[in-house]
Amino acid sequence: MTKVPSTMSWRTGDNIASRPWRGRVRDYDLFKELTIGVVVVGLLVLGLSAIFSSPDDPGVTLKSWAAAAPADFVATATAELGGSSGTAGYGPPYNSTPDASQHLGFFNPQELSGVRLAIDTANDFVINPLKTQSTQLPAVAVWTAATADQQAKWAANYSAALAAAPDGDPAQVAKGSYGPVPELAGALLGMARSGNLDGVLQNSGQPYNLNYTPTILFLGDGSYFPSLAAAAHLTGDQWGVMNETGNTPGQSWLWLFSLFYQIEPFKSSPNADILVVSTMLVLSLLLTLLPFIPGLRSLPRKIPIHRLIWKDYYGQR
Amino acid sequence: MSTVKESSPDPELAGTGAYTWTGKSRQWFLRHLPPEKLLPEDQPSYVASWAYVFGMGAVAGLIFIIGSGVVLSLNGPQWYHVSSLGHFTNSVHLWSVELFFMFMVVHLWIKFWMAAWRGGRLLTWITGMLAFLVSIVTAFTGYLLQTNFDSQWIAFEAKDALNAVGIGAWFNVANLGQIFMWHIMLLPLAVGAVVALHVVLVRAHGVVPPLDAAATDAQLRDSTAGAQDPEAKPS
């Protein structure tokens, strides 16, 4: 029996894969298979849902943060005032901090997209919320009247003093030249504790608002929120991209995306995100266009797993 | 396009339809996807393995995703925090997604080892891969809609990758309204369309034959000289 090995090419040609099948057939019922599939998968879904349910760990509010970690809240508010927080130095799309964006050589899509979600941390996170209160703080007027240099100096001094104080406790900070910063940060802590800050920061003065960007960024600039995520194995360096809280499976299909963040050269690169995303895009494209790639498309012939898949067919001819 | 001048026994082809866009389209569809291909009652004899059930499993998973998603949509994103029925519906949505991905990934592995793109099935492979990739983005937006600790953290963490490639403003993971639209409208339409196209292409091209299938196999009738295969009965 002479056999010409069928081509691995995707092209339509004079071969058995390209012609309608002229061989023996077997009975098949598409709708019956669909019904069986729906019933089996339905039972699996209902069973898994009944047994394992789904996780729903309550979110963090600015109020719960202020109650659980007031020192961290004050330190973060000070960093937002002084422009030294993660968000303040982020670059596009939030602000135009120089040299903050990630790039691949000269290709810098982050810079190209521009500042589209403008955030001025001192005003948006601290000063404007304080201005919404019925009694105006004199400290706000002192702050707004000062020069940018003076503001930055006050905030930097207070940040350093908080870091030096036992447990970062604002009550135990040594005397120094902090201007109105301790009062502003303390007043914001009071707003957060009462729950007012959650509403003010999120609604931006509008009756309807579905945009949580300011709240999420402010939370992330602190240590409390990230430390909760770290305790639940959700941070990027813990394969957190694919993890869900508790033991419920998460996005396990992101395993490769997650893996790249654990290994060099991605791990320690300042351009880790754009490197990982571009690598994943290239790999996804390669897999999509695999039928065009000689060598890779011949793997199924070189490693003959197809012998197992079609063992009945091969056995009966 | 075949012309009406050709002598064809098929009145469908000889009819007036060939002159209009509608008629030409109908002819095109009937030629590429005749009803017996779209809704087949038989399959080649080699289509006999558990390897073939995973595509249908993924489709079944998708049906439960859409069903539970519709119930969740009708009640809004906060419902499942406060209602036990809501929480169960949320669980059904989650587990059907997990099963959908499991079946889809095993289906992808098996189709790779079958080299299922052979014989003009390129677009079937590509639409299958697209379905996988678009599903990943859709699932990701679903995780952002949980409105709990996990979604808060994912929003904070994932913004970096999206901002780094310059799409963070249009796909702002911390903007619930924007992500809501992506998840319940734009991306489900994309997944549905790609999956539907994929399934239609599978039907149009038929299931790829085994890698070492040959026209001399006993399971094949001789295509030129008629039924010489002792096992083949005239149909």
Next chain:
Amino acid sequence: MHELLAQAPLPVTPGTYFGWGPVMIQSGNLVVILTMLALFILALILPFPGGRSRK
């Protein structure tokens, strides 16, 4: 921050993790991945209940 977390009960469920060097995997994800591998292998080796042949 850790002493701070120790003060209050953790508001987030931690989960069970397995680690080998740089590899760390959550129990749920591990089960999903092992199940997919098992399904793949079983699909190749289990006999398929035969349908009737025609023609």
